[in-house]
Amino acid sequence: MSGLDVITAIFGVYIWLFHNPIIGIVIYLLPIIIANIRHHKNAGVITIIGILFGWIFLLWFILVIWSAFGEQSESEDQTASNQMTEEETLAYQKAKKRETEAKNRFMNLYK
Numbered sequence: 001m002s003g004l005d006v007i008t009a010i011f012g013v014y015i016w017l018f019h020n021p022i023i024g025i026v027i028y029l030l031p032i033i034i035a036n037i038r039h040h041k042n043a044g045v046i047t048i049i050g051i052l053f054g055w056i057f058l059l060w061f062i063l064v065i066w067s068a069f070g071e072q073s074e075s076e077d078q079t080a081s082n083q084m085t086e087e088e089t090l091a092y093q094k095a096k097k098r099e100t101e102a103k104n105r106f107m108n109l110y111k
């Protein structure tokens with residue numbers, strides 16, 4: 001494959017993305033989407049860098065890798081349990097269980 005073929009292929013991809021802007025936007029925002037779904041510890045930084053410099057392919061690729069394999073932040077349950085006493089933790093767990101049971105009862109009404 002010659003250099004001209006590579007340039008033509010890249011140009012073709014850009015034209016295809018120009019005619020499919022939704023797909024292009026989703027691909028452009030992919031690192032941000034992955035970071036937010038995974039509750040990445042540095043999701044804010046990934047978002048800022050992704051929006052400002054995501055058009056640079058190498059940086060975009062690094063952001064995808066970082067968002068997919070980077071460190072996740074603690075979940076709300078872990079953070080809450082770290083700051084509570086044992087009694088508060090038990091009360092919190094009971095409240096979460098009641099909430100889950102109420103949601104399940106509600107969902108069963110409409111089956």
